[in-house]
Amino acid sequence: MSDGATDPATRTFIAHRNLLFTVAYEMLGSAADAEDVVQETWLRWVKADLGQVNDQRAYLVRITTRQTLNRLRTIKRHREAYVGPWLPEPLLTAPDVAEDIELAESVSMALMLVLEALSPVERAVFVLREVFDIGYDEIAAAVDKSPAAVRQIAHRACRHVDARRPRRVVSPNEGQAVLESFQHAVETGDPQALLEILAPGVVLMSDGGGIKHAALRPVTGAERVARMFAGGVGKFEGTFSTEPTLVNGNPALLVRLDGEIDGVMAIGVEDGRITGLYYVRNPEKLSHITSEAPLTLR
Secondary structure, X not given: OOOOOOOHHHHHHHHHHHHHHHHHHHHHOOHHHHHHHHHHHHHHHOOOOHHHOOOHHHHHHHHHHHHHHHXXXXXXXXXXXXXXXXXXXXXXXXXXXXXXXXXXXXXXXHHHHHHOOOXXXXXXXXXXXXXXXXXXXXXXXXXXOOHHHHHHHHHHHHHHHHOOOOOOOOOHHHHHHHHHHHHHHHHHOOHHHHHHHEEEEEEEEEEOOOOOOOOOOOEEOHHHHHHHHHHHHHHOOOOEEEEEEEEOOEEEEEEEEOOEEEEEEXXXXXXXXXXXXXXXXXXXXXXXXXXXXXXXXX
């Protein structure tokens, strides 16, 4: 973007950059890949004849969606060979994201894992329609389908997601209260306190990417998860500490060893108890945690 902020094309792109990043991130689950897509969008945007573009926002979203679909088809093959569970790359997010409850749910670890089961086109249609309320005609142009086909795809994707998403969206205050109880239980290693805050069917997923130690399969059940935390904290070599933060619009813990970030633990909450724990330790996924200011996604 070397032409400066006085250039109309640059001003328009900057105005929509957060939107374009969020569209790409929600489809890819990777901030690094989303940044690459945004850069590719910029390179195509500056070559466009803007005099022929009626709706610049729709045009930018169309470019971003097409570039994201190309990348999504490639990285899906790579994820099949991933070591252990794959989790989305966590993002530090600003408080305004948490306050936008629908946006916070859409970028939550839990929902983004549900989206992983969709086909690339289903995921694109769901994100554009359900998260950003983009019209069927615009989506059809972005995914190269007819509006009628897009409506069918949207219905199918929504049915899949609705069957797997939490029954109720949790308020920021409720999520924060649960996180505080969980943090205290983890730091004290109190198994009874852990059992009181974990739902009976809680699932723990940890992502080390084959670089850091992590469970190679999800751990299910409150007693098993509580035992892992109660016994695991003392096994860390160094000083273990946690710090509350907002990740992907939801409460989470930064986990530190000797003051250095070891990972990020996001939580899913229903009915005042934790139903999902998502622990990202893969250092390749922590660059946006260690070096970035909190993001505003729209």
